[in-house]
Amino acid sequence: PKYYICKASVKCNWTEVEEKIEKTIRKWREIANLDLTDGVKIIGGDWWILMRPSKTEPVLRIMAEAKNQDEASKLVKEVVNTIK
Structure with a gap:
């Protein structure tokens, strides 16, 4: 099956990164599986989201993969709205 990826970066002070990750x-621990190996990976049935801090600039990078572009975009927007 074909999957679609959507990405975003959110500016974030280094001091706020941990709070935004928490x-x-x-928000997601009750409704999806979490993998904290490299940032926060939120795993759903046929989608996933990865959020991790940049090592070179004060931003959080967010990437989502889903079966269609709209779903991937919605997942990224939901995470962005959570951390703003």
């Missing part, structure tokens, strides 16, 4: 974990 906020995301609290």
Whole structure:
């Protein structure tokens, strides 16, 4: 099956990164599986989201993969809205 990817970057002070990651974990831990190996990977049935801090600039990078572009975009927007 074909999957679609959507990406975003959110400016974030280095001091806020941990708080924003924790906020995301609290929101998603009851409705999806989480993998904290490299940032936060949120795994659903046929989609996933990865959020991780950049190592070179003060931003959080968000990437989602889903079966269609609209779903991938919605997933990214939902995470962006959670951390703003």
